[in-house]
Amino acid sequence: MAILPASEILARLGIEPVNSGACYGPWIEQPAGGELISYSPNDGSPIAAVRMASAEDYERVVASAVEVFERWRMFPAPKRGEIVRQIGDELRRAKDDLGALVSLEMGKILAEGRGEVQEMIDMADFAVGLSRQLYGVTMTSERPRHRMYEQWHPLGVVGVITAFNFPVAVWAWNALIAAVCGDCVVWKPSSETPLTAIAVQKIVNRVLERNGWLGVFNLVIGRGSEVGERLLADRRIPLISATGSCAMGRRVAEVVGRRLGRTILELGGNNGVIIMEDADLDLALRAVLFGAIGTAGQRCTTIRRLFLQRSIAARFTESLIAAYRQIRIGHALDERTLMGPLVNRQAVADMMAGIERARGEGGELLCGGRPLDLPGGCYVEPALIRARPDMPVLREELFAPVLYLIEFDDLEQAIRWHNDVPQGLSSAIFTRNLIAAETFLSPCGSDCGIANVNIGTSGAEIGGAFGGEKDTGGGREAGSDAWKAYMRRQTVTINWSSELPLAQGIRFEL
Numbered sequence: 424m425a426i427l428p429a430s431e432i433l434a435r436l437g438i439e440p441v442n443s444g445a446c447y448g449p450w451i452e453q454p455a456g457g458e459l460i461s462y463s464p465n466d467g468s469p470i471a472a473v474r475m476a477s478a479e480d481y482e483r484v485v486a487s488a489v490e491v492f493e494r495w496r497m498f499p500a501p502k503r504g505e506i507v508r509q510i511g512d513e514l515r516r517a518k519d520d521l522g523a524l525v526s527l528e529m530g531k532i533l534a535e536g537r538g539e540v541q542e543m544i545d546m547a548d549f550a551v552g553l554s555r556q557l558y559g560v561t562m563t564s565e566r567p568r569h570r571m572y573e574q575w576h577p578l579g580v581v582g583v584i585t586a587f588n589f590p591v592a593v594w595a596w597n598a599l600i601a602a603v604c605g606d607c608v609v610w611k612p613s614s615e616t617p618l619t620a621i622a623v624q625k626i627v628n629r630v631l632e633r634n635g636w637l638g639v640f641n642l643v644i645g646r647g648s649e650v651g652e653r654l655l656a657d658r659r660i661p662l663i664s665a666t667g668s669c670a671m672g673r674r675v676a677e678v679v680g681r682r683l684g685r686t687i688l689e690l691g692g693n694n695g696v697i698i699m700e701d702a703d704l705d706l707a708l709r710a711v712l713f714g715a716i717g718t719a720g721q722r723c724t725t726i727r728r729l730f731l732q733r734s735i736a737a738r739f740t741e742s743l744i745a746a747y748r749q750i751r752i753g754h755a756l757d758e759r760t761l762m763g764p765l766v767n768r769q770a771v772a773d774m775m776a777g778i779e780r781a782r783g784e785g786g787e788l789l790c791g792g793r794p795l796d797l798p799g800g801c802y803v804e805p806a807l808i809r810a811r812p813d814m815p816v817l818r819e820e821l822f823a824p825v826l827y828l829i830e831f832d833d834l835e836q837a838i839r840w841h842n843d844v845p846q847g848l849s850s851a852i853f854t855r856n857l858i859a860a861e862t863f864l865s866p867c868g869s870d871c872g873i874a875n876v877n878i879g880t881s882g883a884e885i886g887g888a889f890g891g892e893k894d895t896g897g898g899r900e901a902g903s904d905a906w907k908a909y910m911r912r913q914t915v916t917i918n919w920s921s922e923l924p925l926a927q928g929i930r931f932e933l
Contacts, residue, residue, distance in 0.1 A: 426754055426756040426757055427523055427756055429463070429468075429470060429527055432520055432523045432524050432527060433470070433471060433524070433618075435517075435520040436517065436520050436521065436524060436622040436625065437622070437625050438471055438524075438618055438621060438622060439471065440471055440472065441458075441471070441472045441473075441474065442471060442472065442473050442474070442617075442618070442621050443473075443474055443621075444456070444459070444473040444474055444475045444476055444617060444621070444642070444643070444644030444645065445474075445475075445476040445480045445481075445483075445484055445642065445643050445644065445645075446484070446624050446628070446641060446642040447483055447484040447487035447488065447638055447641045448487060448491075448628075448631075448637035448638035448641075449637070451476070451480050451483065451484075453474065454474045454475060454476045454477060454480045454645075455476075455477035455479065455480060456474070456475030456476045456477040456480060456644075456645045456646065456649060456650070457474075457475050457646075458472050458473070458474060458475070459472065459473045459474075459475050459614060459617060459644065460472045460473075461473065461528055461615075461616070461617055461618050462767075463527050463528060463530075463799070464529070464530040464763075464764040464765065464766050464767060464799055464801040465526075465527065465530060465754045465755050465756065465763065465764055465798075465799055465801075466754070466798040466799045467798060467799035467800060467801070468799075470527065470528060470618060471618055473617045473618070473621065473644055475644050475645040475646065475650075476643045476644060476645040476649075476650055477645070477649060478649055478650070478653060480643065480645075481643050481645065481649075481650050481653055481654070484609060484641050484642075484643050485580065485609060485641075485657060485659060485660070487638050487641065488580045488607040488608075488609055488638060488641050489579075489580055489607075489659050490638075491607050491636075491638035491639060492577070492579060492580055492605075492606065492607040495577075495605060495606075495607055495636065495639055496576070496577040496605040496606075498605070498636075500554045500555070500557055500603055500604075500605065501554050501555050503554055503602060503603045503605065504550065504551045504552075504553070504554025504555065504603050505551075505554075506602070506630060506631070506634050506636060506639075507547050507550045507551055507554070507599050507602055507603055508547065508548075508551045509630045509633070509634070510547055510599070510626070510627050510630050511543075511544050511547030511548055511551070513626050513627070513629060513630055514540060514543050514544050514547065514626060515544055517540070517622075517626055518537060518540045518541065518544070519537065521536075521540045521591065521619070521622055521623070521626070522536035522537035522538075522539065522540045523536060523537075523756060524536075524618060524619055524622055525539055525540070525590060525591060525616075525619055526755040526756050526763070527755070527756060528590070528615075528616050528618050528619055529587055529588065529590055529615070529616050529619070529755075529766060530719065530755050530763040530764040530765065530766055530801065531588075531718045531719070531721075531755060531763055532755050532760050532761065532762065532763050533755060533756055533757075533758055533760075534758070535717065535718060536755070539589060539590075539591055539592045540591065540592075542592040542595065542885060543591055543592055543594075543595035543599075545885045546592070546595040546596055546599050546600075546885050546901065547595070547599055549599075549600075549885055549886065549901075549902060550599040550600055550602070550603045551603070553600065553603055553906055554603040557575055557603075557604065557906065557910070558575075559572055559573040559574040559575055560572065560573055564916065565926060566918075566924045566925075566926065567920060567922070567924065568918065568919050568920035568922075569916060569917065569918050569919070569920070569924075570916070570917045570919065571914070571915065571916050571917075572914075572915050573912055573913065573914050573915065574912075574913050574915060575604075575907065575910040575911070575912055575913070576605070576910060576911050576913055577604055577605025577606050577909075577910060577911075578604070578605075578606055578661050578662055578685075578909055578910050578911050579606060579607075579659070579660065579661045579662070580606065580607045580608070580609060580659060580660050580661075581597065581598075581601045581606045581607070581608050581609070581660065581661075581662045581663075581664065581909060582608075582609050582611070582654045582655075582657070582660045582662065582663040582664070583597045583598060583601075583608055583609070583610045583611070583663075583664050583665075584611045584612075584651070584654070584663065584664070584665040584666065584667065584675070585610070585611075585612050585613060585620075585666055586613050586666045586667045587613040587615035587616045587721075587766050588718060588721045588722060588723070588766070589666070589722075590612060590613060590615075590616035590619040590620065591619050591620075591623050593666050593689070593900070594610055594612070594620070594623065596885070596889070596900040596901045597664045597687070597900060597909075598610065598640060600900075600901075600905065600906050600909055601909045602639060602640070603906075604906055604909040604910050605910075606662075606909055606910075607638065607639050607640070607641065608639070608640050608641060609641045609642075609643060609654065609660065610624075610640070610641065610642050610643070611643050611644070611645070611650060611651060611654055612642075612644060614644070614646075615766055615767065617644045620642060620644065621642070621644075624640065624642045627640050628640075652678070655674075655675055655678040655679055656678055656679075656681075656682065658682055658684070660684070661684055661685060662684065662685040662686070662687065662908065662909065663675060663679050663684060663685070663686050663687075664686070664687035664688075664689075664898070664900065664908075665686065665687070665688055665689070666689040666690075666723075667689075667690065668690060668691060669690045669691045669820075669845070669846070669894045669895075669896075671690070672688045672690040672894075672896050675688065676688065676896075685908070686896075686898070687890075687896075687898035687899070687900060687908055688895075688896025688897065688898045689723065689889070689890055689891075689895070689896055689898050689900060690723075690846075690891075690894060690895050690896040691723065691820040691845075691846045691848070691894060691895060692722070692723040692724055692725065692727070692820060692846055692848035692849060692880075692891070692895065693727050693728070693818075693819070693820040693844050693845075693846040693848075694714075694724055694725065694726055694727055694728070694846075694848055694849045694850060694851075694871070694880040695726070695727070695728040695729070695730060695841040695844075695850055695851075696710075696711060696714065696726050696728070696729050696730065696850070696851045696852070696853070696879065696880060697730045697831075697834070697837045697838070697841060697851070697852045697853070697854075697863065698711075698729070698730065698731050698732065698735065698739060698852075698853045699732050699834065699852065699853060699854040699856065699859055700732040700734045700735045701854055701855045701856050701859075702735075702853035702854050702855065702877075703853065703855065703877070704735065704738070704739055704742070706853065706877065707739070707853040708739070708742055708743065708746060710851070710853070710877075710878060710879035711726060711729060711743065711826075711879065712743075712746050712747075713879060713881065713882075714726035714851075714879035714880050714881045715729075715805065715824060715826045716747075716750060716761070716762050716805045716824045717881055719762050719763055719764065719765050719803075719805075719823070719824050720805065720822070720823045720824030720825065721765065721766060721770075721822055721823070722881055723848055723849075723895075724848060724849040724873075724880045724881040724882075724883065725822075725824075725880070725881065726826060726851075726879060726880050726881075727820060727821070727825070727826065727827065728810075728817060728826075728827050728829060728841070728844075729826055729827065729828050729829070730829050730830075730831050730837045730840065730841060731828060731829070731830050731831070732830075732831060732832070732837075733830045733831065733832055736828070736830045740789070740807075740809075740828060743807060743828075744789055744790050744807060747790050747791055747805055747807060748790065750762050750805065752795065752797075752802055752803075752804070753797070753802075762805065762824070764797075764799060764801035764802045765801045765802070765803060765823060766801070767801060768800050768801060770801070770822065770823060771794055771800065771801055771802075771803055773821070773822070773823065774792075774803055774806075774821065774823035774824075774825060775792075775794065777816065777821040777823065777825060778792045778806055778808070778825060780816050781808050781810065781814065781816045781825075781827070782808075784814045784815060784816055785810075785811055785814060786808040786809065786810045786811075786814060786816070786827070787808065787809040787810075788806060788807075788808055789807040789808065789809055789828070790804075790806070790807050791803075791804035791805045791806040791807060791824075792804060792805075792806030792808075792825070803823070803824065805824035805825070805826070806824065806825045806826070807826050807828060808825065808826070808827050808828065809827075809828050810827040810828060810829050811829070812829050812831075812840040812843075814827075817829075817844065818843075818844045818845060820846060834859055834862060834863070838862075838863065838867070838868055838869070841869065842869070842870045845893055845894040846891065846893060846894045846895050847870050847871045847872060847891045847892035847893035847894070847895050848871055848872060848873060848880075848890075848891030848892075848895040849871055849872070849873040849874075849875070849880035849881070849883070849891065850863075850869040850871040850873065850874050850875070850880060851874070851875040851876070851877075851878060851879055851880050852869075852874075852875075852876055852877075853876075853877055854876070854877070860876045863876065864876070870892060870893070871891055871892060871895075872889075872890045872891035872892050872895065872899075873887075873889070873891065883901075884902070885901045885902050886901075886902040886903070887901070887902050887903055888900070888901060888902055888903035888904070888905045889901045889902075889905075890905075
């Protein structure tokens with residue numbers, strides 16, 4: 424099957440050989456932060472170059488965002504939602520091209536690249552409805568002829584830091600919700616995926632310009648030392664939403680917390696799945712296969728640890744090995760491919776080192792786990808490793824397609840081992856037993872922010888709040904009431920009497 428040429432993808436999205444990496448309405452024509460070349464992990468070839476933002480460029484972007492926010496916050500929320508609706512329509516028109524660019528620059532297969540853009544579209548639809556539902560509640564006052572209620576106001580300029588593995592969808596989770604809440608956004612994308620960010624900025628700019636609102640969404644591509652640290656320390660930005668490693672999240676929390684700013688942190692996963700002996704094993708096999716190798720194991724929701732009840736462990740392991748040996752590995756833009764490359768050669772080296780560490784701690788490599796001699800040097804075989812529950816390596820997230828298999832005797836034991844890691848993002852159990860399922864979902868069950876029954880750990884719908892506990896950061900994005908993080912709560916009391924009673928029966932008279 425023919426692979427769409429990179430030049431054609433770039434031309435359709437308006438990507439030039441050299442691009443500006445700073446936008447605050449107009450693009451800054453010559454940002455002064457140096458040049459960044461984006462390479463495709465599919466074959467190692469350079470795709471295009473980006474001129475990064477300097478400290479001075481960053482200042483121009485943020486100063487403009489602050490100015491636009493002063494006006495945007497007073498624009499009615501349903502009208503803000505209408506602009507987001509138009510952005511969703513533009514994304515629909517660009518879905519195939521933007522999805523192909525995601526696959527070209529990041530390496531996830533074409534179906535996942537398109538799916539990521541569909542997630543942006545779904546997020547736009549959700550945000551449009553939300554723009555008419557930014558509700559408060561009323562409370563009963565203890566004082567006669569007093570009314571109490573709460574209302575929600577726009578928070579300010581929101582900083583969004585995204586990771587390479589979901590280079591566009593996570594921006595949409597944050598930016599589109601923030602926009603209908605009345606906030607402006609400054610986006611710092613991963614240096615591994617700058618071109619997808621530029622393409623998105625060009626798409627939204629078309630809508631913003633038509634509506635006279637350039638500057639609501641802003642972009643700064645730059646070094647962490649020059650742009651990232653300024654973003655974290657900037658008191659003009661009351662909220663930083665950051666996706667990345669636990670180490671990165673600790674730095675974000677430290678710097679933003681020092682100025683008493685807010686954070687939404689989406690960090691490491693290290694997710695576990697429990698398969699009981701009464702499970703539908705065919706269903707479980709399909710779920711585990713996608714959950715473990717989707718995005719080449721580079722999802723925060725990737726299945727890292729698989730707990731198999733001892734009576735079905737050998738049979739399920741045999742089926743899993745057979746399935747792994749049939750995985751088609753190759754160029755992400757080839758529609759026959761089931762697993763593309765890792766994001767760069769360092770990721771390959773990290774995976775090989777992680778496998779050797781696991782073997783050194785007593786793990787048994789059952790299949791895979793080798794680098795492949797394909798163009799670009801970023802391709803690997805996904806690995807299955809039989810492990811003991813006490814191996815220290817199991818407590819750390821290896822961001823690669825490595826799945827540890829651990830056998831257990833009863834559910835209580837499996838849950839204890841499952842929870843015995845620092846991270847707490849996504850989890851799942853496969854069982855036909857109602858008591859086992861409800862135990863897993865109970866307070867003594869999974870300690871993760873996401874808990875599923877008879878589906879895998881990946882592929883969360885945008886209608887639910889996404890996020891995790893413990894070292895995963897505690898943040899929530901996307902659906903449910905996650906919108907409240909992007910607004911400030913205000914409690915209001917109105918006295919419509921001629922008296923001035925105080926609460927708690929306090930009397931204060933001259």
